[in-house]
Amino acid sequence: MPLPYQSTQIPTSFASCSIGHKSSHTFPLKLKAIADAGFDAIELSMPDILSYGAFLSSDNKEPAPDDYDTLEKVAREIKTQLSEHGLKVLMLQPFANFEGWGPGSKEREEAFTRARGWMRIMNAVGTDMLQVGSSDSPAIKGKSVDELARDLAELADLGAAQVQGFRIAYENWCWATKAPKWKDVWDIVQRADRSNIGLCLDTFQSAGGEWADPRTKSGLIEGVSDDERDKRWKASLEELSRTVPADKIYLLQISDAYKMDPPLEDKEDKDGLRPRGQWSHDYRPLPYDGGYLPVEDFLKAVLGTGFRGWLSVEVFDGKAKDKYEDMGDYAKAAMHSLQKLLKA
Template sequence: MTGQDTSLYPISSQTNSKMSGQDSSLSSIPFSIATVSVGYSSTPLHSKLYAIAQAGFTGIELAFDDLVSFANIHLLRDVEEDDYDGLSEAACEVHNLCAAQNLKIVVLQAFSNFEGWPEHSDERMAAFKKARGWIKIMKGLETDMLQVGSNDAPIPPLSRSRMDAVRDLKGLSDMLAEEGFKLAYEARSWATVSSTWKDGWQVVKAVDRTNCGLCLDTFQITAAEYADPTTANGLHGGVSPEELGKNFGDSLYDMSTTVPAEKVYLLQISDAWRPKAPLSAEMNEDTKLKSVWNYNYRPLPFEGGYFPVIEIARKVLDTGARSWWSVEAYDGGRDGKEEREPDLEMFTKKAFASLTRLREECIHFGE
């Protein structure tokens, strides 16, 4: 029993031999959790960190909003998002708090809407100015990885050319390399140019920098190619569920055989609720519906969601990657409106248990 409604997912795919049976290397995979998933941005950061450490996690993804909220309290003033001096000062204290709990700051997230703006545009200049500020913050945090989410701005002003995105990410990778930092690129399922894992990988390959890799995400991978919050059955339309499952399985196999292990920097893990009623533009005017789904309908694995989390995790493992597994959940229940679990320690312990179970399910899958 996996906790997933596998009847909705007739996924069939080829297998490869990089992971089979008992794999002792899986025990070496470190577990992390995004601070944005624990409580809210208004929840004191020290309370989040304590609960995370008590649950057994050894790392965090630090959400920028959590840093800003902490800076407001730590510096006893309102700190703007572009006050990089103030945020850098607060970042040093966040590093100290994490060190006291034996927590590694795995990544600063989420740096979004950076790449692909027209050359010499105000948007591009602002994006690189912001990048310099975030790098300053990273120094204070003593983290070496920046998560970059693919741009979801409209065309125009965003460029349709993938090579413009590559140009900018090369520049950012080089800026990060000067500090010994790396870039984890995530293809977001509602993004304009790069929305699938394959899009993300093609970008990373073209960037061709040793410090540029992928942030893979069970939600984004599935929402881009298989699941759809606007349909009654929660699946992409246009083809039969059987053909859809085969196509998705083939895509996952391609991922497992084409992405090198060293280019998988992070695997973000959550499940998803199938909305009680399909999401519609009338309900969320001027908003990308997959973004609404992302930020409100993402429970932990094995809580009753319907995504093939085990299958995706196995395919990522089949690349040979044993990098960080990190919980990134936004659970507003089946209607997307429920309050989050107020007991932080209860939630973080459930989150840690879900990763532990996922690891075991991957080892024994099919037995």
């Protein structure tokens, strides 16, 4: 159900990884909740493909992440489920740590092998868009943005030969090694210079990286005055509205963030994830559901480009299980939050 905004209709999506917290919340039931709430599409998450593969298997074991023969079969079953619920797959996600590996390296070879496998899944499930998150590998610190752009361009060309209408939605992850801000990924997209590479913008990734900080007691970026921080944030939003063409924004992901109390320690966790990455994984509620980020500001800036494309709910809320017993209620709350954002 696209949402009315001014004289247009804005399509809506819900990330499949963002709903369900019980073993009984199976993938088909996720789709039912999302469809019943009025969403038009899902972002299909690889962990959901793996878990649905276990659901379909006789031994209840997930297929290996690189068993693409099996994953293709699972994807075709998912396509059938989607059709029954009147949903489409907006994109496959999250494709991580792809760009920046050295020529001839084992890591680069594995990244492109993985890309070809994911493209097989895209064809099987019927989607043309792949989300690529800006790499957070420490190994690419010395790489130039031109090298990252060349990798994305090569991926774009490979995908165009493998998937009809193939597109890359490149997203800034606010804990990324080289491209943590929207302006960083936009620079790389321009350098890649391919018509099938655009942006996946995200309210959390930008507001959580440029305005807020989970490591401070205030929850805000410190070391500057309140006026200076807000001035920089406003300038970033104005630049986005002024410089990014609407057709280069493929979607806007929507979520908020909880203020961390106590603040997160300024160190990597046992998995090597930086504080903002830890924050992202479990503390991102729906807008108007306990967070504090300037989500409305960022949405307004994106709409200011002329963008009238996909709004997609991607939340990771560890508290949701205590607030929403029923997935249907959660999906309806998500739709209501989008409606309220657009009205605001």
